[in-house]
Amino acid sequence: MDKTTVLGKNRSGVDISPIDIKQMMSLAKVTPASSPGDEKAIAQMREEYIAEADVIGSVPLPGTLKGMASTAMEKLMGKSPEGFIDKLGCRLAFERTGVRLYDALITKCSTAPMSSNISLDRLNEFRNEEFQHFKLVENAIRSIGADPTAQTPSADVDGVISLGLIQVLTDPRTSVAHCLEAMLTAELADNDGWRMLIMLAEKMGMEDMARDFQQALREEDEHLVSIRQWFKEMVIKDTVGT
Template identity: 30%
Template sequence: MKKLAEKNPEKLVDLLHERLTFERTSVKLYDRILRQMEASEDPQVRGMLDTMQAYRDEEAEHQAWLEEQIQALGGDANGESEMSRLVAQEARGIEQVILREDVALQHLFHALMAAELVDNAGWDLLAALAEEADDDDALDSFTLRQAEEEDHLEYLRQTMSRYAESQVLGGRLQLPTEP
């Protein structure tokens, strides 16, 4: 991450704070959805638990990794930045949907998919910056996490597609069990 931080380390820390804020939010969102899934009596929903737990754990790993990177660059992982405040404000709507108790699981998946779209865009930006700075180490770290986020997004797309197929075209709902 040294090459990437050469010109403006404070701004890089700001962008990493933005990612960190979103990863912290993602962990909360996954925790909420997992609680509802665990309470479900639907075997298909319960069949998704291992995958969703793995994705939640990856979000937590991303959070821990970002905290380490911010600290390595001299930043305060528990502090705030301009971008972290912005992303926290942007995420409030998604949080309001997911953290309510009376929301159907299908709608929770939809809100989580929206969060994953934003998450993917954030990692994509960091990867593009690392590539432009010719920082191969940072690029490898960012693209690894970006690929994991893409897996999360694709799984949620499949889930939402199957809900839509069942509701619009009729037939039995077949939720994905494997990514």
């Protein structure tokens, strides 16, 4: 297996040129900061922005709330359906991203010069399960009369969180191990996201929905175990060589 980590011409550390360290340090001392003050100024500015800011987005009113009756919506009445819809929308977006992450990982593993225990068949299974989970959440959203095409605030925030993961997976220079580390982050969040959604569904009285979500969680558990194991094996091989 090709190593993930290689020795090379990395010039980011000061030890590359010990003779210049003193000069570099003295330059830092004589060069004034571009603006006066300390970290309190940035905190103050952020506070001002926070005080003025509107919410990051809103949850659209479900069609059923506008007049149509549904058994599901009756159960949600008196609670906070918008909070539940927000989290459903968040899971929907994450599962869609999950499909794209696995697509990128499959391409990486198919082309990277390596031999490992990673099974492309298993990766394809995981990818298809993420897609099934996406469809499951889409149907759940529709069942309560909400719109799965609407981006909820939590979905928006999750999209921003996932940006780094997508970048790692699609960067042609990253290794399979780097991508597995990003996937491990994704699957840990994925796993917790499902647990949260199941808990919410139960508390909202949506037992059937919670049961369907339990099946997704069982599959997510398998994703997590495999990704964690493959990542660990690659790091050990790369570091200790066995």
